[in-house]
Structure formats: C-alpha cells, structure tokens
Amino acid sequence: MHKSTWIGYAPLATLLLNVSVLVAQTPEAFTPSHDEIVARYKHAARMDSLTKNAVFNDRVEAHWRQDEQSFWYENILPDGSSAYVLVDAKSGKKQLFTNKAQVVAEAPGEQVQQPNRQRRWGMADFRGERVSPDQQWEAYIEEGNLFAKRLSDGEIIQFTSDGTKENPYGAVAWSPDSKYLAGYLIHPVQDSLVHFVLSAVPETTRGQLVSRPYKQPGDPFTTYDLFVFPLDKRTAVKVAAEPIDFPNAAPLLRWRYGDARYFTYEKFDRGHQRFRVIEVDSHTGTTRNVVDERTGTFIYHDRQYTHYPEERNILIRSSEKDGWRHLYLVDLISGIEKPITAGEWVVRDVVDVDARNRQIWFTAGGMNAGEDPYHIHYYRIGFDGKGLVDLTPEPGNHSVVFSPSKSYYIDTYSTVNQLPVTKLRNGKDGKEIAVLEEAVLSEAYQQSGITPPEVFVAKGRDGVTDIWGIVSKPSDYDPAKKYPVLENIYAGPHDSFVPKSFVPYSEMQSLAELGFIVVMIDGMGTANRSKAFHDICWQNIADAGLPDRILWIKALAEKYPSVDTTRVGLYGTSAGGQNTVSALLFQSHFYKAGVAACGCYDNRVDKQWWNEQWMGYPVGPHYEAQSCATVANARKLNGKLLLIVGEADSNVPPESSYRVADALIRAGKTFDFLSIPGMGHSDGGPFGRMKKRDFFVKHLLQVEPPDWNAGELPYNPDTGRERWSFQ
The missing domain is CATH 3.40.50.1820 (Alpha/Beta hydrolase fold, catalytic domain)
Structure with a gap:
C-alpha cells in the first residue's frame, strides 16, 4: 500500500516541484x-x-601641410586641456606638442572639406552671364519678353512678344558657341498661407498672427514652358516637351561638349514615378529621351544622384531599377547605359568623381556578409565597374576624410557599443599606415x-x-x-x-x-x-x-x-x-x-x-x-x-x-x-x-510620478540646473 501510494504520488510531486521552479523563474x-x-x-x-x-580621443580633424607630407590635429584631454599631435603622413609617426603655435609652425594648413555637389535646379533668372560667350551679344528681359542686343552696332532682336510681368520669360542661358539662347516662359503660382498665433509674446496683450507661404499636397506649382532662340532664326522655337511643373524651379541646361546645338535637362514627373534626362535640338526644338526610368511606386527624388563630368558627354547616375541603389554610366549621345556597381547591397552616397582617371569614390552598406547592413563603408571603383577597392575593411560604421589630393585619408569607425578607432591609410590601396587614436571613456x-x-x-x-x-x-x-x-x-x-x-x-x-x-x-x-x-x-x-x-x-x-x-x-x-x-x-x-x-x-x-x-x-x-x-x-x-x-x-x-x-x-x-x-x-x-x-x-509603471509643484524634485541635485534638465 505504501509503495503503491508513493508511486501514485511521485508524478504529482515532480509536477509541483517543476511548477514551483517555473514560478520562481518567471520574472x-x-x-x-x-x-x-x-x-x-x-x-x-x-x-x-x-x-x-564621456568620450575622449574619438575624432581627428586633420590640418594638412600643402605638400601633404604631414598634418596636425588637436586632442581634448579629460582634464579639459589640449594636446596637439603632428603626424608624418608616410610613416605615421607622431610628435606631441602642448602649444598650438608650435605645431602650426611645423605643419601650416587648413582642415579639409569634402567636395561640393553639382547644382541641379536653377532660379527663375539668367543663368551665367547676360553677355554671350563670344562677347558679341547681350540678352535681357524687358516687360517680360526676351531681347538680344548686338554690342558692336546696337542692333536688337526681339525674340518674344507674348511675355508679361505676370508671365515672363526667364531663366535664360547662352549656348557655349553663342548661337542659341534657351529659356522658359514662366507661369508663377503664389503659394497659399498657413498661420499660427504666438500667444505669449513679451510686452504684448494680444496674440501675434504669423503667416507664411506653405505648399501642401495637391497644391499647384509654378510651371515652365521651355523655348530655344536660334540667333540665325531670330524667333522663339517652342521645345516639343511637356511643361515642367515639378519641382518648384527650372532645371539647369547642360550643353553637349563639342556640339552646342544640343543640350539636356532633367525632368521629374510630379508623383515621383518617372525620371528623364531629355535632349533638345536647339535648331528644331525636337527632343529625345536619353534616360527614361519609370516605376510603379516611387523614385526617391532627393537620392537621385546625377553627375556630368566636364568636357565629357557622359552621365553618372543612381537608380534602384534592379532592386538596389546602384550607379550607372550613361553615354549621353548614344543613350547606352551600363552598370558601374551591382549586387544585393546599397550605394549610400558618392563622395567624389575623378573624370580624368575615370574613378569614383562612394559609400555603401550591406556589401560585407554578416555585418550590420546599415554600416557605412568607403570604396573606390572605375567608371567601367572594375578595380573595386575596399577602403575601410574593418567591421563598423565608418567616416572618412581625405587629404586634398586623396593620397591619404583618415578613417574613424565604431559601432553603437564599440568605441571609435581612428586610422591613417594610404589613399592608393587603402593599407593602414598607423592607428592615430583609440577612444577612451571618462572615469x-x-x-x-x-x-x-x-x-x-x-x-x-x-x-x-x-x-x-x-x-x-x-x-x-x-x-x-x-x-x-x-x-x-x-x-x-x-x-x-x-x-x-x-x-x-x-x-x-x-x-x-x-x-x-x-x-x-x-x-x-x-x-x-x-x-x-x-x-x-x-x-x-x-x-x-x-x-x-x-x-x-x-x-x-x-x-x-x-x-x-x-x-x-x-x-x-x-x-x-x-x-x-x-x-x-x-x-x-x-x-x-x-x-x-x-x-x-x-x-x-x-x-x-x-x-x-x-x-x-x-x-x-x-x-x-x-x-x-x-x-x-x-x-x-x-x-x-x-x-x-x-x-x-x-x-x-x-x-x-x-x-x-x-x-x-x-x-x-x-x-x-x-x-x-x-x-x-x-x-x-x-x-x-x-x-x-x-x-x-x-x-505603464502604474505609479504616481514626482509631485513637481510640491518640490519633491525641485532641481537636479548634482548640477543645480533647472528642474527639467533631462536629456
């Protein structure tokens, strides 16, 4: 009886033991x-x-000597003082100075800035000079219409007569050979206003109304009708293209190198589902689409990168047409487009383009298997998609600043929970020259x-x-x-x-x-x-x-x-x-x-x-x-x-x-x-x-917070700041 009873209750005892362990383990x-x-x-x-x-030695802002043989930077120390570091670029060897004047004397120079981007959209006014490149003609707008005056004898050509002050011609540009003008008949739109009231302006007893223009979805845009004005025809030729109704500025015109009869401009259709690079024949006003990309969802306007290397009839542009953001090379004469980068990863930005050596520096994410795909890495590649160089091989999120000639660069990288490391690298092959700094945390x-x-x-x-x-x-x-x-x-x-x-x-x-x-x-x-x-x-x-x-x-x-x-x-x-x-x-x-x-x-x-x-x-x-x-x-x-x-x-x-x-x-x-x-x-x-x-x-915690009015937490007890000093 005893034995059978024990056998019968053993599973129940085990179950109760397991339940008690489970309860103990449940938070x-x-x-x-x-x-x-x-x-x-x-x-x-x-x-x-x-x-x-809390973090020290986490960045290097280099000041390069003109010959790029050396540079210096400043370190802020935990005690608030500064140390100045002089670096020999070739060897990576460092010298420390406590006096800024001493290090500047050794390596005078300026902090390097990244190159500027090309401008894509213009203003509703003349582009460049009013005087033609050959210095023979001056173009001007009068009562909304376009005129050109020959500077040698004062002869005037009136190209248009339908312009008004309300709907003028403008944003006019000369062709490089001075044979054509191009510009727009502009139909301005005044944006509607939004308002707010400042209710507590000092030394007033009434709310102050503030109103400003503000364009909301569906609101109309200023539109631009494109015209060309051949000087030999002495008339306006309307370009065979739809009006430009988006964005709220006229696009820049880019003339073909070696044959100024043709120019291109970029056009985003409103709704962000079509992007084109359109070529115009200035003599006839006819057009053709050099690039014509369409999508069923959206093309990201602000991430649509385009770069036109000078004195070359090519375009470097970005597209997500294969499912990932990549770079493409377009022949602007033939319209042939070839990929520069490809793969299941994302080009994040273009840092610089060297047209002479046909190279591109860019950032990307997701190229390294097993790493956070959002980490930014730097690369260099040829226009033909060959010769890819990984400039930042270590895992992490990278920030790079190049020396003026790109012979060297300074690479700082970290992760969200790993301290920054800064290295000096060779600009040609990306090889590490020296570790400049490893960040440390305050005590x-x-x-x-x-x-x-x-x-x-x-x-x-x-x-x-x-x-x-x-x-x-x-x-x-x-x-x-x-x-x-x-x-x-x-x-x-x-x-x-x-x-x-x-x-x-x-x-x-x-x-x-x-x-x-x-x-x-x-x-x-x-x-x-x-x-x-x-x-x-x-x-x-x-x-x-x-x-x-x-x-x-x-x-x-x-x-x-x-x-x-x-x-x-x-x-x-x-x-x-x-x-x-x-x-x-x-x-x-x-x-x-x-x-x-x-x-x-x-x-x-x-x-x-x-x-x-x-x-x-x-x-x-x-x-x-x-x-x-x-x-x-x-x-x-x-x-x-x-x-x-x-x-x-x-x-x-x-x-x-x-x-x-x-x-x-x-x-x-x-x-x-x-x-x-x-x-x-x-x-x-x-x-x-x-x-x-x-x-x-x-x-969420189901507890009453501090009673601020009763002074339970009148101020930050350590800093004495105002009571709401939370980050």
Missing part, C-alpha cells in the same frame, strides 16, 4: 513605489550629468554602471528579412523583474534612424533608468535597404513598419523574459509623432500608451515635397484613410495618449495636432494635450520631456 512585474520612482528620477538626473562629455562614465545599447536582430513580417535595432536597459537591470517597454520611434521613409556609431548615453538610457526597457528599430518602409524593403511605405505611411516592430519586440521578449509585451508604449516627434498615433489607432492590440510630438498626422496638412514623395500624386482617398485626424480613425483609440505641440511650429503646421484633438473629442475619446507657447518644431523641450516621463511612469 515579476517591476512596479516601484512612489518613493522608489522619485529616487529613480534623481538617479536618472545624476546619470545625465555623469555621462556628459565618471566607467564608474556609473551605464553600458552602451545592445544590438538586436529579428526577422520581419516576411519571415526572411532581418530587422535591426538597439536595446537600452536600466543600469540596475534585474532579470528577475519584468519591465515595460518603450519604443523610440521614427519611421520617416526618407532615411534610417537607429544609431550606428558609438552611443555612450542618450535619452533612451535616461528613460531606461526609470525602470523601462527602451528600444529603437528600423522597420520596413525606411530607407537604406533594398527597394522592396523601402516600397512598403508607398501610399502606406500609416504602416510605419509596425508589423516588423511588433515581431521584433516579441522576439526580444523570447530572448529576455524580462521584456513585458503587455506593457508597451512608444514616443516620437514629427514623423515619429505620426507613427506614435498610428500605432495607437491601428495596432492598439499591442501598443498601450504613446507620447506624440508635433506629428504630421494628416498627410494632406503637411508639406508637399515630403508627403507626395511617399503618398503619391494626385491626392486620393488613401490620404484620408490613413489620417489620424478623422473621427472614423480616432474612434479606434484604446490606449493612453499625450499630444505635444509647439504653437510656433514652422515645419508641420500646428493645426495638424489640433485636428487630431478635434477628431478625438468628437469621437468621445479622452487624451492629454500639451501646447507649449512660443515653441517651434520640437519634442516639447525640457518641459515636454518631463511630461513624457511622468506620462509613462503613470500609465
């Missing part, structure tokens, strides 16, 4: 008392102070207990694509506790935003010190990955990569059970403000609280150039469907929301925030609203950041 929700949270605010303020100016930082963010990677909504982000934990992180999550969100499609260089401390870490796990993620729909990755945003701004972000946070919770996915909040500014409200409306099953500052909540209210780029043109019903400022969408709010707006916002009109407030009120929803007098486009400044902390402490 408990972190729920501090009021006194504990006040102490955490004090601790966060102390960390803000201890971690300022106060090392003793603070703070650590830089952790990098975390998880799969996106397709189950294949890697989504990259960072994690900040409290310095007293306890794996036996379960912490609410805050996401620092900014999903603007114009770039990627998670830091890639060393971050010793940030507002994310300061918030983490209160008892949160704080994350930042680049979800699908942001830039600097493949075209397919980016295309998620097309006419779909409300998506904000939220499905990828949710999966990422859930994957983080699988690795760290201390991540509480039942208490997730988020905060953001500008596009991040819109993303925050979109998350609370359209992904309310996951996000429970949000603080949104000066968001572009309705893409019809915000600036034209940004919103039409991603939402398209014409303005269609998808704009309203994704708006956070409609009652239909406002009804979806289930979580807690704080809206912050500066009344003097000149970037996103303040009424964008007020329209959301109006929709929420009409939908019967409760929320918090903070309008800050006199403030522009901002996260709310010190006061707004204080309110953000209090909001999340109250709604």
Whole structure:
C-alpha cells in the first residue's frame, strides 16, 4: 500500500516541484513605489550629468601641410586641456606638442572639406552671364519678353512678344558657341498661407498672427514652358516637351561638349514615378529621351544622384531599377547605359568623381556578409565597374576624410557599443599606415554602471528579412523583474534612424533608468535597404513598419523574459509623432500608451515635397484613410495618449495636432494635450520631456510620478540646473 501510494504520488510531486521552479523563474512585474520612482528620477538626473562629455580621443580633424607630407590635429584631454599631435603622413609617426603655435609652425594648413555637389535646379533668372560667350551679344528681359542686343552696332532682336510681368520669360542661358539662347516662359503660382498665433509674446496683450507661404499636397506649382532662340532664326522655337511643373524651379541646361546645338535637362514627373534626362535640338526644338526610368511606386527624388563630368558627354547616375541603389554610366549621345556597381547591397552616397582617371569614390552598406547592413563603408571603383577597392575593411560604421589630393585619408569607425578607432591609410590601396587614436571613456562614465545599447536582430513580417535595432536597459537591470517597454520611434521613409556609431548615453538610457526597457528599430518602409524593403511605405505611411516592430519586440521578449509585451508604449516627434498615433489607432492590440510630438498626422496638412514623395500624386482617398485626424480613425483609440505641440511650429503646421484633438473629442475619446507657447518644431523641450516621463511612469509603471509643484524634485541635485534638465 505504501509503495503503491508513493508511486501514485511521485508524478504529482515532480509536477509541483517543476511548477514551483517555473514560478520562481518567471520574472515579476517591476512596479516601484512612489518613493522608489522619485529616487529613480534623481538617479536618472545624476546619470545625465555623469555621462556628459564621456568620450575622449574619438575624432581627428586633420590640418594638412600643402605638400601633404604631414598634418596636425588637436586632442581634448579629460582634464579639459589640449594636446596637439603632428603626424608624418608616410610613416605615421607622431610628435606631441602642448602649444598650438608650435605645431602650426611645423605643419601650416587648413582642415579639409569634402567636395561640393553639382547644382541641379536653377532660379527663375539668367543663368551665367547676360553677355554671350563670344562677347558679341547681350540678352535681357524687358516687360517680360526676351531681347538680344548686338554690342558692336546696337542692333536688337526681339525674340518674344507674348511675355508679361505676370508671365515672363526667364531663366535664360547662352549656348557655349553663342548661337542659341534657351529659356522658359514662366507661369508663377503664389503659394497659399498657413498661420499660427504666438500667444505669449513679451510686452504684448494680444496674440501675434504669423503667416507664411506653405505648399501642401495637391497644391499647384509654378510651371515652365521651355523655348530655344536660334540667333540665325531670330524667333522663339517652342521645345516639343511637356511643361515642367515639378519641382518648384527650372532645371539647369547642360550643353553637349563639342556640339552646342544640343543640350539636356532633367525632368521629374510630379508623383515621383518617372525620371528623364531629355535632349533638345536647339535648331528644331525636337527632343529625345536619353534616360527614361519609370516605376510603379516611387523614385526617391532627393537620392537621385546625377553627375556630368566636364568636357565629357557622359552621365553618372543612381537608380534602384534592379532592386538596389546602384550607379550607372550613361553615354549621353548614344543613350547606352551600363552598370558601374551591382549586387544585393546599397550605394549610400558618392563622395567624389575623378573624370580624368575615370574613378569614383562612394559609400555603401550591406556589401560585407554578416555585418550590420546599415554600416557605412568607403570604396573606390572605375567608371567601367572594375578595380573595386575596399577602403575601410574593418567591421563598423565608418567616416572618412581625405587629404586634398586623396593620397591619404583618415578613417574613424565604431559601432553603437564599440568605441571609435581612428586610422591613417594610404589613399592608393587603402593599407593602414598607423592607428592615430583609440577612444577612451571618462572615469565618471566607467564608474556609473551605464553600458552602451545592445544590438538586436529579428526577422520581419516576411519571415526572411532581418530587422535591426538597439536595446537600452536600466543600469540596475534585474532579470528577475519584468519591465515595460518603450519604443523610440521614427519611421520617416526618407532615411534610417537607429544609431550606428558609438552611443555612450542618450535619452533612451535616461528613460531606461526609470525602470523601462527602451528600444529603437528600423522597420520596413525606411530607407537604406533594398527597394522592396523601402516600397512598403508607398501610399502606406500609416504602416510605419509596425508589423516588423511588433515581431521584433516579441522576439526580444523570447530572448529576455524580462521584456513585458503587455506593457508597451512608444514616443516620437514629427514623423515619429505620426507613427506614435498610428500605432495607437491601428495596432492598439499591442501598443498601450504613446507620447506624440508635433506629428504630421494628416498627410494632406503637411508639406508637399515630403508627403507626395511617399503618398503619391494626385491626392486620393488613401490620404484620408490613413489620417489620424478623422473621427472614423480616432474612434479606434484604446490606449493612453499625450499630444505635444509647439504653437510656433514652422515645419508641420500646428493645426495638424489640433485636428487630431478635434477628431478625438468628437469621437468621445479622452487624451492629454500639451501646447507649449512660443515653441517651434520640437519634442516639447525640457518641459515636454518631463511630461513624457511622468506620462509613462503613470500609465505603464502604474505609479504616481514626482509631485513637481510640491518640490519633491525641485532641481537636479548634482548640477543645480533647472528642474527639467533631462536629456
């Protein structure tokens, strides 16, 4: 009996033991008392102070001697003094000086700047000189019409008679051989105004109205009709091309080298779905498309790189037509286009072009397998796509500055949690000459207990694509506790935003010190990955990569059970403000609280150039469907929301925030609203950041924040600064 009883109860005993172990291993929700949270605010303020100016020897700003045999730079030491370093470029040997005058005497020189970019768009006026290149004619506009006067005898040619002061001819340019003029009949559009009221201007008793022009999606543009004016025909020849109605300036004209009868100009169609390089025959006004790229989604206007090497009828341009941003070489006479770079990686920028030696210096991300694809590396390649040289082989995010002749360059690299290293390299083959500096942390930082963010990677909504982000934990992180999550969100499609260089401390870490796990993620729909990755945003701004972000946070919770996915909040500014409200409306099953500052909540209210780029043109019903400022969408709010707006916002009109407030009120929803007098486009400044902390402490930690009016935290106890000195 005893034996059988023992056998019968043994499994139950084992089960109870396993349950008790499981219970012991399951983290408990972190729920501090009021006194504990006040102490955490004090601790966060102390960390803000201890971690300022925490990194030393993290950059080298070189001043090169004219012959490039040597250069000097300044180091700021932990005690605030300066040391001056003289470097022999060939050997990398260093000499130290304490006196700036001494080192300058050894290597006088200036800090090197990167080369300027070519200008693409002009002004509605003459291009270059009014006098022809052969000095025989002077062109001018009178009463809106174009004239040319021969300087030798005063003979006048009147090319046009239909121009007026309201619709004048302008933006006129001479051909290099002085045989042609080219210019535009301009139909100006006056932009509509937006307004805001400054409610608390000192020494006034009335609100001050501020009005300014502001183009919103769908608004008309100034248009330009292109004409050529052959001097031998003495008349205007209208170019057989559509009017230029985008962007809000006339494109520059580029004359063919060796045959000035022809010129080209660039044209983006409104809606960002077609880009052309169009050639014009100045004698006949006929045109042909040298480049004609179309897409079903968007061509990123501000990332459309074009470079026309002087005295060569070629074009170097960027395109994502094969699914990745790469460089192409175009023969402007034949129209033949050949790839310069190719592969499943992204050209980030062109640093410089050497037309004489037919070489290009560029940056790229994603070429190195196994490395963060957002890390920037530098390369050199020939116009023919051959001779690729990796100038920055070490893993990390690189920043390079070349010597004036590119014989040498200084390469500084780091990761978000690895200190910067700066090296001197040979410009020809990229070989390392010397390590110039290895960054160090201040003693106060090392003793603070703070650590830089952790990098975390998880799969996106397709189950294949890697989504990259960072994690900040409290310095007293306890794996036996379960912490609410805050996401620092900014999903603007114009770039990627998670830091890639060393971050010793940030507002994310300061918030983490209160008892949160704080994350930042680049979800699908942001830039600097493949075209397919980016295309998620097309006419779909409300998506904000939220499905990828949710999966990422859930994957983080699988690795760290201390991540509480039942208490997730988020905060953001500008596009991040819109993303925050979109998350609370359209992904309310996951996000429970949000603080949104000066968001572009309705893409019809915000600036034209940004919103039409991603939402398209014409303005269609998808704009309203994704708006956070409609009652239909406002009804979806289930979580807690704080809206912050500066009344003097000149970037996103303040009424964008007020329209959301109006929709929420009409939908019967409760929320918090903070309008800050006199403030522009901002996260709310010190006061707004204080309110953000209090909001999340109250709604995610379920504890009353400090009573500021009662003086529980009157000021930062270490610095004596104003009370809201949080980063």
